[in-house]
Amino acid sequence: MKLLFKPALAAGARRLLAATALAMAAGAVHAQTVTINVVDVGGALALLQDAIEGYTAKNPNVRFAFTKAPAPELPGKIKAMQGANRVDIDMVLGGTDILSAGVEQGLWLKVLPDHAAKFPKLMDNYLPQARKMQELAKDQALAVVFMTGGPLLEYNPDKVKQVPTTPQELLAWCKANPNKLIYARPANSGPGRTFLMGLPYLLGDKDPKDPVNGWAKTWAYLKDLNTCIEYYPGGTGAVMRELGEGSRDMTVSVTGWDINPRALGVVPKNYKIAAFKDFTWVNDTQYMMVPKGMPAAKQAIVLDLMAFLLQPPQQALTWDKGYFYPGPAVANVPLTMAPKESQDVIKEFGRAEYADWIASRPHVQPLDSQALVKAFRKWDEEVGGQKLR
Incomplete structure (x- = not known):
């Protein structure tokens, strides 16, 4: 029995040590200003930028730099960075195209179950169709916005x-x-x-x-x-x-x-x-992906940001101007929670036949x-x- 039980203990201990190291790294980096580089390849930044920048209100030493890139070109760039041990892209926002290319080439950090503690009841919180989309992520990304x-x-x-x-x-x-x-x-x-x-x-x-x-x-x-x-x-x-x-x-x-x-x-x-x-x-879904190879301190911040973006107040912002209709990937985020501007846009430009x-x-x-x-x-x-x- 002891021999059978030791590997489980070792795996659990390794996850605990990893989580502790990330937390310590995050604490250290929060003592100084750090810039998180976010690359958008699918347009999700239009829905998420306000929410991402809202993270700074609670974490004033964290800043963000945003860039855009074509989905077909980014995997090669990331792979070259990883080969040179100089990864300066901290989070990627994109759809199944960039997700698929990155999974095929082994570019993404395995988020689940390695960091599951950051995302309690993740699957329970998703909308049913978004939950199905999360299955495509191969545990290497998190669905953040959803479109029919x-x-x-x-x-x-x-x-x-x-x-x-x-x-x-x-x-x-x-x-x-x-x-x-x-x-x-x-x-x-x-x-x-x-x-x-x-x-x-x-x-x-x-x-x-x-x-x-x-x-x-x-x-x-x-x-x-x-x-x-x-x-x-x-x-x-x-x-x-x-x-x-x-x-x-x-x-x-x-x-x-x-x-x-x-x-x-x-x-x-x-x-x-x-x-x-x-x-x-x-x-369709837009995902959050983390390239392998970033410093532990930045990784801890990005994982914390991902959890923040899946909370209902931030999800309500993804109704936006209908760009990724409806927008929220998590349940119980109705249009009435969205900013008035979003509500007005959907009422004026939405389609009655969609429902x-x-x-x-x-x-x-x-x-x-x-x-x-x-x-x-x-x-x-x-x-x-x-x-x-």
């Missing part, structure tokens, strides 16, 4: 008189209106990858979770659709600008990218949203990290790689 996602179609009602209701109708519309449909490279676009992952359900593919062997109909469809698309921007922001300026008439979309650009005036308020017949929601669609249509997780990387690679190589800008 898509795939949806957003369009100019003055130009699109017969709105497609199926992928086949969308293809026919695209061929009849060449270069008027646009979407961004899936590897760096939430709406792009949601469309990519939603098609296997719409088209009845063999295995929606296997992009290599189960998406024969999807890849054939995307190659056909490619014939009437001029090019693929590197991100969703460029897509919305072209849609709003009138050079394109339709794009694939998700709830947040429908509401927020109209609230900001990038896309006209009167532009409409449509759902495919019998579609399946592919939900019905969210309640009546099935929801699924995105692809897991390995499958998603394979899907991105296949799209780049076989579909849109020659038309990227």
